[in-house]
Amino acid sequence: MTTTPSDIYLNGQFLPLEEAKISVLDRGFLFGDGVYEVIPCYAGRLFRLEHHLQRLDNSLRAIQMTSPKSPEEWREILSRLVNQHPGTDQSIYLQITRGATGKRDHAIPKHITPTLFAMSQPARYPDAATLATGIKAITLEDNRWQRCDIKAITLLANVLLRSEAMDQGAAEAILIRDNQAMEGATSNLFIVQGGVIITPPKSDHLLPGITRDLVLELAIQHGMAYQETPISVAALQAAEEIWLTSSTKEVMAVVDLDGQRVGNGQPGPIYSQMANYYRDYKARLQAGIETT
Numbered sequence: 001m002t003t004t005p006s007d008i009y010l011n012g013q014f015l016p017l018e019e020a021k022i023s024v025l026d027r028g029f030l031f032g033d034g035v036y037e038v039i040p041c042y043a044g045r046l047f048r049l050e051h052h053l054q055r056l057d058n059s060l061r062a063i064q065m066t067s068p069k070s071p072e073e074w075r076e077i078l079s080r081l082v083n084q085h086p087g088t089d090q091s092i093y094l095q096i097t098r099g100a101t102g103k104r105d106h107a108i109p110k111h112i113t114p115t116l117f118a119m120s121q122p123a124r125y126p127d128a129a130t131l132a133t134g135i136k137a138i139t140l141e142d143n144r145w146q147r148c149d150i151k152a153i154t155l156l157a158n159v160l161l162r163s164e165a166m167d168q169g170a171a172e173a174i175l176i177r178d179n180q181a182m183e184g185a186t187s188n189l190f191i192v193q194g195g196v197i198i199t200p201p202k203s204d205h206l207l208p209g210i211t212r213d214l215v216l217e218l219a220i221q222h223g224m225a226y227q228e229t230p231i232s233v234a235a236l237q238a239a240e241e242i243w244l245t246s247s248t249k250e251v252m253a254v255v256d257l258d259g260q261r262v263g264n265g266q267p268g269p270i271y272s273q274m275a276n277y278y279r280d281y282k283a284r285l286q287a288g289i290e291t292t
């Protein structure tokens with residue numbers, strides 16, 4: 001898929017990429033003062049749009065903003081982007097910044113118009129080979145701020161942590177705060193212990209992932225044992241299986257943690273079960289059987 005003239009939505013207009021311009025005084029550019037969503041689109045169908053819009057709303061409220069559009073208006077805008085490439089798998093990026101005023105000032109101005117930006121990009125979902133073999137991860141100290149539940153565009157810590165992982169030949173960093181494994185630099189964390197699927201409970205220290213919630217829903221639907229409980233570093237190191245989830249990673253097995261094999265060094269049996277359920281769900285969505 002190449003970028004076509006209407007792949008960008010900016011402040012009420014559908015534009016070619018080259019014509020989509022914002023002010024250098026935009027607070028998103030100056031301060032990282034904004035929030036975002038990444039919404040998968042399977043065969044032209046937006047995945048869990050209501051959930052993404054609800055999280056967007058929560059992020060906006062947390063930074064003292066309100067949603068500038070209703071869910072229906074967002075659906076209309078995003079559908080128009082998606083329909084440029086009917087029936088294809090895409091990834092929608094949606095970003096709202098607080099907007100621009102005439103000067104650089106940290107204080108939040110009383111009157112300001114937010115900058116609304118959305119784009120469709122080709123889907124970048126993991127290939128079958130990577131899903132089958134799993135990935136390497138390393139643990140790193142979580143040096144992000146205290147409000148990781150907000151999907152803020154201020155991602156410098158995540159960028160550096162992920163980069164450190166890649167420099168060490170790993171695909172992701174699993175972040176440790178107060179001796180607890182929280183999530184990945186760009187994904188949520190699951191382990192399997194004694195056959196039970198475990199993920200940390202939602203808190204200010206991790207992003208409430210939409211894929212995470214779907215995985216838990218699938219566990220309930222298929223009668224798989226699960227717990228939302230903190231994961232200590234010791235539990236992470238002793239885990240039978242480790243998985244990471246995100247809109248772009250889907251459900252991915254970690255087979256090597258800090259240079260040590262996880263389980264037998266291959267994606268485990270509970271992972272395979274969940275990956276099948278996830279694949280089926282996605283196939284039903286692509287076929288129009290599942291609607292969100």
Ligand code: PDD
Pocket residue numbers: 038158183184185186187188206207208209210211212245246247248
């Ligand atoms: N990131 N935790 C963090 C820190 C993330 O950045 C992400 C996703 C997730 C998973 O959330 P979800 O399942 O809703 O995608 C968890 C996106 C994909 C990104 O920043 O590109």
